[in-house]
Ligand code: SF4
């Protein structure tokens with residue numbers, strides 16, 4: 638396992654989780670991610686990518702919500718867990734993310750090449 642994969646596993650295990658408004662995807666949109674996370678997502682054609690981007694949509698958002706929930710990128714996991722990415726519908730985990738962990742994740746974003754999902 639590469640260092641980045643180890644970090645991803647560490648982050649994924651520690652970002653707090655919470656229940657969203659059922660069916661809500663208000664915070665979904667075009668997002669970027671590391672190439673390691675991208676490799677775990679199903680491939681989309683260029684046409685699918687273009688169509689999604691034209692509507693400012695994520696190509697993995699389906700009629701019933703996120704189609705890649707178990708493998709969704711870090712930024713999607715972070716949403717709602719920090720005041721900096723607060724849920725517009727007031728949902729949040731009981732305990733927000735540890736600020737130190739959030740800083741580590743922000744550093745990871747800066748240090749890794751991020752690609753459009
Ligand atoms: S975090 Fe908030 S905005 Fe995003 S899907 Fe959950 S309820 Fe909706």
Ligand code: SF4
Pocket residue numbers: 662664665666667668695696697698699702703704705706709710713
């Ligand atoms: S990967 Fe899933 S959670 Fe993240 S923006 Fe796309 S549809 Fe939303």
